[in-house]
Amino acid sequence: MRGSEKGDNLSVTVAKPGNPHLSDATDATSAPDPYAPLVLAAALGDESAMEQLLMRAQQVAFRFSLLVCGHAEDAEDVMQDALIRTYKHVDSIKDPSAFRTWLFRTVRNACLMKRRKRVDEPARVESLDQPHVDHADGRRVGTHDVATHSKGPDDLALNAWLGRELRTALAKLPPAYRMIVLLREMEGLSTREVAEVTRMTEDNVKTRLHRARVMLRESLEATR
Amino acid sequence: MTTPPVSCDGLLAKISAYLDGDLNAATCEQIEQHAQTCPDCARVIADFRATTGICRQAADAPLPDAVRAKAQARVRELLVRGPLVR
Ligand SMILES: [Zn+2]
Numbered sequence: 001m002r003g004s005e006k007g008d009n010l011s012v013t014v015a016k017p018g019n020p021h022l023s024d025a026t027d028a029t030s031a032p033d034p035y036a037p038l039v040l041a042a043a044l045g046d047e048s049a050m051e052q053l054l055m056r057a058q059q060v061a062f063r064f065s066l067l068v069c070g071h072a073e074d075a076e077d078v079m080q081d082a083l084i085r086t087y088k089h090v091d092s093i094k095d096p097s098a099f100r101t102w103l104f105r106t107v108r109n110a111c112l113m114k115r116r117k118r119v120d121e122p123a124r125v126e127s128l129d130q131p132h133v134d135h136a137d138g139r140r141v142g143t144h145d146v147a148t149h150s151k152g153p154d155d156l157a158l159n160a161w162l163g164r165e166l167r168t169a170l171a172k173l174p175p176a177y178r179m180i181v182l183l184r185e186m187e188g189l190s191t192r193e194v195a196e197v198t199r200m201t202e203d204n205v206k207t208r209l210h211r212a213r214v215m216l217r218e219s220l221e222a223t224r
Numbered sequence: 225m226t227t228p229p230v231s232c233d234g235l236l237a238k239i240s241a242y243l244d245g246d247l248n249a250a251t252c253e254q255i256e257q258h259a260q261t262c263p264d265c266a267r268v269i270a271d272f273r274a275t276t277g278i279c280r281q282a283a284d285a286p287l288p289d290a291v292r293a294k295a296q297a298r299v300r301e302l303l304v305r306g307p308l309v310r
Contacts, residue, residue, distance in 0.1 A: 031280070047303070050303070051299055051303065054299045054302065054303075055295060055296065055299060058287075058295040058298070058299075059287055059295070062287060062291060062295075063283075075291075076294070079295060079298070080298065083295075083298055083299065083302060084302070087302055153288050153290065153291055157288040157289075157290070158288065160288070161285050161287070161288045162282050162285060163278075163282060165278075166278055166279070166282050181279060185275075185276050185279035185280065185283075186279045186280065186282060186283035187283060188280065188283070191244070206240065206241070206244070206246070209240060210239075210240035210241075213240055213272055213275055213276070214236075216275050216279075217268075217271050217272060217275050220274075220275060220278065221271070
């Protein structure tokens with residue numbers, strides 16, 4: 001996978017910057033970056049690539065709104081925001097492989113802004129970064145907003161989209177953990193990229209991911 | 225080539241690092257040796273893999289139809305009229 005030897009910088013194989021002190025196996029669970037080739041093509045005027053990129057940006061925004069923030073009614077605005085920002089951003093991108101962390105960061109910020117505007121729940125603004133999980137084994141101390149109970153696309157459609165078991169299991173996680181699960185497990189970002197998006201240390205990302213996996217496994221187990 | 229044993233708790237603590245390829249070969253071997261003789265831990269490893277698999281699979285799900293239609297309409301409008309229209 002790694003190290004396309006082509007010097008041609010139009011090559012769609014975008015080598016990950018990677019961590020020099022870590023082996024290739026580190027990225028065993030991260031997925032190839034689907035955005036970089038589209039960014040490159042879109043910047044060169046390929047309209048179909050631009051369309052695909054804009055759809056993907058909205059898809060990311062939808063997933064993030066629903067799964068991390070838990071407010072389906074915000075999803076439309078966050079999608080619109082991601083759409084416009086991506087469209088404007090494409091021309092100025094110097095490093096296509098940096099696009100995906102930019103996109104997730106942008107969507108994360110848009111979600112936080114939406115939350116800040118919710119006068120009825122100001123306390124939740126910071127909960128994306130503060131998991132309120134203090135037990136060493138990752139057991140939760142507090143309870144949090146539940147992503148399954150919200151307006152917008154109806155529950156049946158959302159369950160069909162993601163699967164009820166996974167939605168329920170994700171909803172039980174603190175938002176900060178949901179974010180890491182979404183970025184790392186679902187979107188396939190590397191630990192380094194997740195750290196970049198969340199502004200956490202890589203060690204912190206790894207610790208939280210591990211705890212989140214433990215909790216997810218328990219929840220999924222319980223629904224079987 | 226024998227490696228010192230790892231406990232069930234020790235394995236559980238390292239399982240994410242193991243699955244993410246963050247461990248050295250010797251530690252990986254410890255874990256694999258333990259799993260060969262401990263069905264409980266072998267199942268935990270399988271469960272962790274399955275959990276990640278379920279998440280990855282879910283990420284491939286296309287947007288719900290209604291959401292997708294709206295998203296497509298927004299893209300078309302943007303590409304036709306430019307970014308100033310909101
Ligand atoms: Zn064991």
